[in-house]
Amino acid sequence: MPAHQLAPDIPSGVLAAEQAHLAASRAALTAMREHARSLSADAAGDWVSQQILQSLLDQRVAALADHPDTPLFFGRLDREADDELPGIIYVGRRHVHDGHSKPLVVDWRAPVSRAFYQASPADPMNVVRRRRFGYHGGALTAYEDEPLGQGVELGPSKILTDEIERPRTGPMRDIVATIQPDQDEIVRSTLTQTVCVQGAPGTGKTAVGLHRAAYLLFTHRERLARAGVMIVGPNRAFLSYISSVLPALGEVKVDQTTVAGMLGDHAAPEDALVAAVKGDARMAAVLERALWMHIVKPEEGVVFTKGAYRFRVADHEVREIVASLRGTTRYNPGRAALAQRLAHMVLVRMEQRGESPDDRVQDAVARSKPVRQLVDAVWPKLVPEQVLYRLLSDPEFLAKAAKSDLSPDEQEMLIWRKPYRSWKSAKWTAADAALLDELRDLMERTPSLGHLVVDEAQDLSEMQLRALGRRCRNGSATVLGDLAQGTTAWSTSSWESVLHHLGQREGAVTELTLGFRVPREVLDYAARLLPSIAPGLAAPRSLRPGAGSLTVRAGGSVAVAAKEALEREGSIGVIVPDARVAEVSAALADLPHAVLDPDSAEDHRLLVVPATLAKGLEYDHVIVVEPADIVEAEPRGLARLYVVLTRAVTTLTVLHDKPLPTMLTE
Secondary structure (H helix, E strand, C coil): CCCCEECCCCCCHHHHHHHHHHHHHHHHHHHHHHHHHHCCCHHHCCHHHHHHHHHHHHHHHHHCCCCCCCCCEEEEEEECCCCCCCCEEEEECCCEECCCCCEEEEECCCHHHHHHHHCCCCCCCCEEEEEEEEEECCEEEEEEEEECCCCCCCCCCHHHHHHHHCCCCCCCCCCCCCCCHHHHHHHCCCCCCCEEEEECCCCCHHHHHHHHHHHHHHHCHHHHHHHCEEEEECCHHHHHHHCCHHHHCCCCCCEEEEHHHHHCCCCCCCCHHHHHHHHCCHHHHHHHHHHHCCCCCCCCCEEEEECCEEEEECHHHHHHHHHHHCCCCCHHHHHHHHHHHHHHHHHHHHHHCCCCCCHHHHHHHHCCHHHHHHHHHHCCCCCHHHHHHHHHHCHHHHHHHHCCCCCHHHHHHHCCCCCCCCCCCCCCCHHHHHHHHHHHHHHCCCCCCCEEEECCHHHCCHHHHHHHHHCCCCCEEEEEECHHHCCCCCCCCCHHHHHHHHCCCCCEEEEECEECCCCHHHHHHHHCCHHHHCCCCCCCEECCCCCCCEEEEECCCHHHHHHHHHCCCCCEEEEECHHHHHHHHHHCCCCCCEECECCECCCCCEEEEEHHHCCCCCEEEEEEECHHHHHHCCCCHHHHHHHHHCCEEEEEEEEECCCCCHHHCC
16 A cells, blocks of 8 residues: 555545535534624623623634635544544644534644644554645645554655645745644643744744644633733734734734834834944843932931821931842832831831821821932932933943943943933934833833743844843743844844843753755755854755756846746745835836835735845745845845845745855855
8 A cells, every 4th residue: 555645636435525524514613603603791790791701702703713715624533443532533723513512623732633743654643544635725625645553654745745835825824734743842842841943944933933822822721811922023024924823723812013012112223233232131230230329328317297296217217228128129119118118117106106007097108298208319210211311321320330241342332422301302222122121120020921932033132032031931932033044233143042031041942954945956055155154053954855946147137037926826025135125116117016014014926025024934936136235234144145045935036236145156
């Protein structure tokens, strides 16, 4: 018997039976959705409870939405006899049952579904046969059987290969039907385990991260519903690109944002070297000193008058209270505690005089004018912007806060050449946003999420990583990236360093080197840059030979190349140096196209993509215009070019008038 039995794309008894099961499953899903829609929140009691229940019902209805162009199930397991589980299990994107609660489709995240991804002839996991289904749109058109209980070595799956190579249009889609065993191990990691994935281009690291979020939400629904899950991407165009993945898996309650969206969308221009100093973790100690330096040594006590009596707290007692609080609590709670401690001392004096004050009296004393005046003088009320403004505009203050953590040259770099009139009029940069967040956490504790998925993490500064780490300090994280694709001034060279600054030192680092999307010919071409940008990384490998997928033209026309690409199926990305976007768009004026914007993803088959926005995106056909200009545009230009060259999943065309980097010509 052959390792694979592929059914032809013509009706057969088996195929007809599977199509009937698909029709029954879709009908059952519709019934489940209608039942959820019929439920009422009126019985919840009070108005607030009704609103909460109605929101949950609405989420349930949305999660049960059918996607007619998406397979409801993509696999089947024929298992050995088992008293606990049925002999035949259909594996799909969500659980579907009939009116008698009989499962028609089992969620891919359920424990029993693991065998669909992990079973092999060497370890069949109680599975006799695995069946994969081929679809066109939402219609089942073929099936392919893999006998697992006979010890026969399996060859490549045509259905699996076709699904991986299927041309893409629009946003990123899920990979739930094609998850590989090493990817599945990452997806099913436990909630408490932080996982860092070093993934070469085309290895599916982003999809793995999103599917892990979906898996954790399925497995720990109640806990994560309270604590929350957040996806953090490099820009809004990227978020738009991945936005449909989780809803397609039935997960509609996952927040997605960028680092700027989380920390504050500050975009004032800044020199890369200055930003690099601000992004260094040494700034954490500088900021902490700067904040606590605002507390002054008390020189006077406090006197509280009640009727004919005066109750005094001596200056030395005030100093003892301040010393006991300073540095042992966050700034704002410490300020509140100072007022309460002073009030308590006043109450002690009242009790010594024979009075019996209660908590209400203590609160009144804490809010009284004498206490408030002393607290304001000793422990002033602040906002993060006030502290950072003083730090960046006052060289003497910066020197005291920096001590030996920053060199004199670094301090000089940080000081504004032309200070703003006040902290309220200051224009902050992206690097400042992380500093302000650090100060904000020193003042008030940042709430923690249950799980954080961070993509393109190699491009984050140490201070940005600290900010993200605060948001999963009581949870875990999935960290995704590629050291070879680091393009910022502070890009990391070590995942251990990333986990350290994220506050997740026990996180496991794993590597995906086998690519499924980028053709081998294209990947090998881009990998010529690796010795120059990431010499410690192993060269990625691709399962797809991709013969003829690479074209390099000197003096080629971008319009001609675009017209050739439009004759093929799939999406087209014309990736250009940022400074040449308008020029290239004008050259394509006769072709329907759009220019990708940082804040959104345009829904056009032909897109002009600024090189700085290409990271994380992929297109069936990529046309790269003038690699030399991409390299020259920024300090880590070779890494940017590596990113650009690895966006293609079918063909890559490189157009150049200027000489290519020598690594690409050797």
